Amino acid sequence: MSIAGSGARRREPPDCVVISLRICLKPAVAPRGAVLNPVGLNAMVESTLDMQPLPHNAAVEAMPRPPASIVPLWGLPIVGAVLVFEVVAIAGNWLWALDFFHVVGGALWTGIDLFVGLVIGPIIGRLSVQARVEFSARFMPKMVLIMPTLVTMTLASGWQLARHLQYLDASYPRHDWIVASFIVVGVMAVIALGVLEPANLAVLFELRKPKPNGILIGKLMRRFIYTAGITGVMQLATLVIMTRLAT
Amino acid sequence: MTQHDALSDGAAGLIERRLPPITELAVATMIIVVIGGIYLAAHIPGDVSLAPAVVLLIVAGVLVLVNLAALTRVGEFAWRTFRIVFGWALLAYLVIAGMIEYAFVTDGTRGGPLIVLSLMLAVYAVDVPLILSFSVARYQEAGPAADV
Numbered sequence: 001m002s003i004a005g006s007g008a009r010r011r012e013p014p015d016c017v018v019i020s021l022r023i024c025l026k027p028a029v030a031p032r033g034a035v036l037n038p039v040g041l042n043a044m045v046e047s048t049l050d051m052q053p054l055p056h057n058a059a060v061e062a063m064p065r066p067p068a069s070i071v072p073l074w075g076l077p078i079v080g081a082v083l084v085f086e087v088v089a090i091a092g093n094w095l096w097a098l099d100f101f102h103v104v105g106g107a108l109w110t111g112i113d114l115f116v117g118l119v120i121g122p123i124i125g126r127l128s129v130q131a132r133v134e135f136s137a138r139f140m141p142k143m144v145l146i147m148p149t150l151v152t153m154t155l156a157s158g159w160q161l162a163r164h165l166q167y168l169d170a171s172y173p174r175h176d177w178i179v180a181s182f183i184v185v186g187v188m189a190v191i192a193l194g195v196l197e198p199a200n201l202a203v204l205f206e207l208r209k210p211k212p213n214g215i216l217i218g219k220l221m222r223r224f225i226y227t228a229g230i231t232g233v234m235q236l237a238t239l240v241i242m243t244r245l246a247t
Numbered sequence: 248m249t250q251h252d253a254l255s256d257g258a259a260g261l262i263e264r265r266l267p268p269i270t271e272l273a274v275a276t277m278i279i280v281v282i283g284g285i286y287l288a289a290h291i292p293g294d295v296s297l298a299p300a301v302v303l304l305i306v307a308g309v310l311v312l313v314n315l316a317a318l319t320r321v322g323e324f325a326w327r328t329f330r331i332v333f334g335w336a337l338l339a340y341l342v343i344a345g346m347i348e349y350a351f352v353t354d355g356t357r358g359g360p361l362i363v364l365s366l367m368l369a370v371y372a373v374d375v376p377l378i379l380s381f382s383v384a385r386y387q388e389a390g391p392a393a394d395v
Contacts, residue, residue, distance in 0.1 A: 071335075083346065090353055152343050156350055163292075163354050170293050179289045186281040193375050194274040198382030201332070205383050216386055 066137045066204045075145045086153055090160050098157045098164070105154035106242070110235045112147070117232035121225060137207050140200055147192075155185065167245070174245055181241045188234045196227040266385055267317035273378045276310040279303050280367050280374065287367075291360055300363045307370045314377065325387035329380045336376035344372040 089097035124132055162168050167178050199220040206212050206220070283303035287295060348368055351361060 083342070087346065087349065090350060148339065148343070152346060156346055159288075159350055160354075168288075168292060170290070179285070182285045182288050186285050190274065190278055190281055194270075194277055194378060198270070198379050201379055202383050202386055205328070206386060213386070 066141050066207050070141055070204050071144050072141050079149045086156055098160050101153050101157035102161055105150050109150040109154050113235045114232050117228040140204050177241055177244050184234055184237050188231050191227050191231055199223045269314055269318055269381045270378055272310055272314045273374050276307050276374045279307040280371050283367050287360055287364055297359045297363055304363055304366055311370055323389035325384040325389050328387045329384035332383045333376045333380035336379045340372045340375050344368040
């Protein structure tokens with residue numbers, strides 16, 4: 001994968017803001033059909049972010065920006081309500097509510113990860129520059145709020161369910177699967193919090209600048225695409241583990 | 248020099264400037280905390296030897312201190328952006344860490360395992376905001392005028 005790889009067209013007239021970057025997959029790095037590039041991920045990575053130079057004034061000023069707060073503030077009460085309800089469910093040992101939080105949160109978390117990584121990603125790669133920036137500026141702030149909430153909701157309720165159902169006990173016959181789920185979540189947490197989320201935030205801050213740095217956005221987006229693909233594959237492992245436990 | 252050239256030079260400077268490996272150290276810290284957390288979670292509620300977890304906790308704590316020391320040696324930096332992102336991220340991750348702590352306390356985890364878990368959560372609650380805030384601020388121009 002490279003930025004400004006072969007074939008990247010660069011038209012850089014003077015007095016323009018260059019948001020010109022190209023992300024392509026080099027066969028030597030990751031051949032078509034590689035394990036980490038199932039289904040649409042190849043297309044997503046191969047799709048180029050060939051952001052053409054934008055006119056200095058009109059287009060830049062018209063470019064959509066992430067909200068000043070980065071995080072959509074109207075969503076915070078919803079997040080607060082979800083977390084409070086979950087705390088109450090944990091305190092009250094409400095098995096149905098815990099099950100609800102775990103199943104709904106886990107389904108959304110897994111579904112969004114797979115959908116964004118394998119479906120939305122390739123589509124974004126084929127949109128026009130303006131559409132891509134507009135989509136990212138509106139989509140990423142919401143993801144900053146949604147994903148940590150879903151993860152917290154799923155993991156806290158899952159832990160409580162495992163305790164109630166005696167799955168945490170080392171004598172449980174499938175305890176190894178439980179530990180495997182801890183490891184998968186741990187790896188995903190490191191990738192998400194150590195690489196993906198910082199890249200997401202840095203892109204949002206860059207998009208708020210009067211003259212966003214296209215090279216930097218390309219570098220961060222490349223990181224985002226790789227990590228989204230890896231977490232997508234990890235989510236498949238989660239599905240295998242959870243269905244093993246439920247069978 | 249055209250406006251574009253000036254922009255490119257500034258952009259390249261922001262991307263290529265040499266900074267201490269704050270992010271790398273913070274991710275290493277997080278990996279250690281996650282391993283310690285998995286180790287404890289895999290053993291509780293039964294008896295668990297705390298020695299491996301304590302060793303991991305000490306290593307993680309030392310890494311955080313080294314990281315903070317390295318951070319103080321950074322010269323020109325977008326400190327205002329760093330502080331804003333760190334503050335809000337710290338608030339968010341204190342809430343998350345608080346929920347995890349609450350779950351362990353509710354489950355009856357007590358004594359040594361609870362202390363080690365709590366300290367690991369404290370490291371985690373500081374470490375993640377450090378990664379986020381540094382990752383954002385490193386690409387911002389230093390100085391109040393350019394700061395977000």
